[in-house]
Amino acid sequence: MRRVIVASPNTTNAITRTLERVKGFFSTSRQGSMGCDQSGMHYDWQTGVPLMLPHPIDSVIIAVPARNEQALITSCLQSIRRACDHAQTALGTRCPPLLLIVVADGCVDRTVELARAQPGVRVIEQPPSGVGAARRAAIAVALRAVTGPPSRAWIINTDADSHVEPNWIVEHLRHADEGADVLIGTVRPEFDDLSQDQVTAWQASHHRGQPNGHIHGANLGVRASTYLEVGGFTAMSEHEDVDLVGRARQCGYAIAVTDSTEVVTSGRQVGRTPGGYARYLREDLRLLSTSLT
Known part of the structure; x- marks a missing residue:
């Protein structure tokens, strides 16, 4: 690591x-x-x-955008619940309040119903506006519930087609308490969704203990004060995560990169946006797998 x-x-x-x-x-x-x-x-x-260093974090916001994710939203939220339980057990009275918000972005399936069936989840519905607007809406609602200074609130982002490790929240908090303003966590695809050649190509180009710094909204943390000062997520249809980190980097904020808590995301190759992670798996990873054979 x-x-x-x-x-x-x-x-x-x-x-x-x-x-x-x-x-x-x-x-x-x-x-x-x-x-x-x-x-x-x-x-x-x-x-x-x-x-x-800044005072320890005393509020955690977990933001999850969703667009027609009825097949995966339940497993996503259950994995976040396990991470919340682990944080509360590991940190005890030092564990800050954890606020989990799902923004259903133009969902026409059972995503809203299934998300509301999970305990401790607040669900917000909005017309189809794109992933950037959905993340922004979730965080805006959550920040209104935060009573302390933004410098002591930490925002953790993931996606509704992903599931997180039990130590996810604890690791984000550790990096925040060490002084990070932004945390870029690693993401890997669900191998069951890939061909064996794609899995081999992935493993050949990603090595545990050597985080590559690729930016994924499925595993991205940011101090709320930093988020606000750089203008937050913009209403982009894709790459809103790269845009946010780019502005934070330009302003000189401390950016940490880690693979200490990896998020597993869907390996589907037809995604919600034309140029997102699904395109990478469908085109770039497939091309890499071909070059290795």
Whole structure:
């Protein structure tokens, strides 16, 4: 397992903005050698350098967009419930509140009914608007329920055709508490949905312990303050996840990459968008499998 913090050319600008904000705070309040601004971060008042990492996360938002996923939504939500149970057991009283929201984006099948049958799930229905708008809607609703500062809320994204590992939430929280603003987690397809040649090609190009940094909305975490400051998900029909991380990187936020908790997603090769993960499996992975034979 390897964790990587990716810096951007604009990191200096982000540090400058932080120093200016802290300088303004301490120009009117200097008490001792350490101070704390409204975000809860502690700084040396003379240099503006952070003295500690952000406070631990005290709210977790889990956002799941869905479009006609009656075949997979139940297993997805049950896997998230197991991850919630594991977090509550592992962390005990330190486990923050966990808010799980599904946005049914123009569903005409039983997705809404099946999602509402699962305990602890809030379901929101909207006309077909695309995955970017669905993620944005889920997070907007959840943030209205968060009472603390956005810097202490963590947003975890996955997809309705995926299932997560039991340690999924705990690992996201660990990286957040270590200072990550964005966490890019690995995703692999359900091997039962692929040909043997495709499985072989996948295994030849993906190695456990060497996360490749590919961005997938099915396993993407972001600090709520970061999410808000870069403008959140946009109403894109695809690649909204890549767009969000790109803006965070340009602003110099700390981006971590991990395969410590992998999400398994559907291996279907006709997806909900023309250029998404299904296209990769159908075209790129098939081409790779051909080159290996």
